[in-house]
Amino acid sequence: MTTTLNDAITLPCGVTLNNRILKSAMTEGMADYNDQATQRHATLYQRWAEGDAGLLITGNVMVDARYLERPGNVCVESSADQPHLRHWATAGQSNGNPMWMQISHPGRQVAKIVSKTPLAPSPVQLKLGGYFAEPRALTENDIQDIIRRFGVTALGAKNSGFAGVQIHGAHGYLISEFLSPVVNQRNDRWGGSLENRARLLLDVVRAVRNNVGSEFPISVKLNSADFQKGGFTLVECVEVAKMLEHEKIDLLEISGGTYEQTNMFGTTDTPNDTNQTKRESTKQREAYFLDYAKTIRAAIKTPFAVTGGFRSADTMREALLNSEVDIIGLARPFCVEPDLPRKLIQGNIQHLHPYENTLQFGNGKMGINSPYKLISMMNVQAQVSWFSHQIYRLAVHQDPDTSAGLKRSYLKQMYNEIRIAAVRKRSPTEER
């Protein structure tokens, strides 16, 4: 049997997605000073809904207002039906498509302007030029509180009209930190063996399932690997994927990398990458994690998506035809082509412009693949700011502006985040 981009797929919970195109999570940074979704969220997701994606996943929504991935994150700390969330969910599903909320705790990847005391499995600071503070190791009580919070946020999403949730277990945020032997140096039941390191993820999945019931879709986004010496490996990812299948999750989405090793954006040429040979062959292909994904796919039957670098209709079709994936995840292309799914399905677009290949401050040591981590990170941040700039435009009924400057987008974004962080600090919500 052959699978095309336009084929429906039914998930283990019984929910059917209309096609195989998933808009992957992209943080919006558009919440108000009380961390609530705004009209801009609704406008943005209505625009994306009109593009006919099989599934929209929101940017990461925080489970604890004290720890944001960045200023402007939406935060959900109540299980109640909340008007600002309902408005967002209604607009984002106005075309009959489901929209799922990605829920997350950032762990140690919290900029100092948000928190000077971030949390992590162990007090291991990010090696990124002091931009991130040294984290405090979580206590048993902290961990239990975080598990509970994931459950509460997921129920808040469900009660407010979202059609599913995705637990963010990738990219070096808290759950991903627990999986990594580099950041997780604990010697209690949360660290050491893979079984212990995966305990937080599995307990979060169970807390969420317990709150939302068996018919509500739960997805997990997981790293195929951290691409760091001593970090979470592909072999371990395969084992965790099997554990998640046992928990009957509905969709596994594969990505890779962390803030220190930003493979999720296609950056590769940094010295800590321990998969040099494999990396070269993967680099020839546009989809960064497809080689890794094949190994994971072979071990599980759970519906399976891969995100990162898909840029041509042929590669997407081939991956589906060969059953390497069930669903194609796309993120940055949605910022410049909001109607992407329809165009892909109708065959009106063959190649997605790889803007990320040219958006950088310089070449070589000054570029995105600089051996100097700080420079590489600044390039990545600038690039992400450029895509965020497109998102902001869509959110106020404007079309994307691909002539926008990289430096300008970066500076604007930094100014915006510092401003929001400063106002939030003065607001009573900081006391929560």
Ligand SMILES: Cc1cc2nc3c(=O)[nH]c(=O)nc-3n(C[C@H](O)[C@H](O)[C@H](O)COP(=O)(O)O)c2cc1C
């Ligand atoms: C502006 C922006 C924000 C992002 N925010 C998130 C996020 O909140 N959660 C997440 O899992 N990934 C996030 N990502 C990563 C994307 O989901 C995706 O994994 C990555 O961009 C690679 O896919 P692509 O090549 O199709 O863009 C973000 C990416 C961008 C460009």
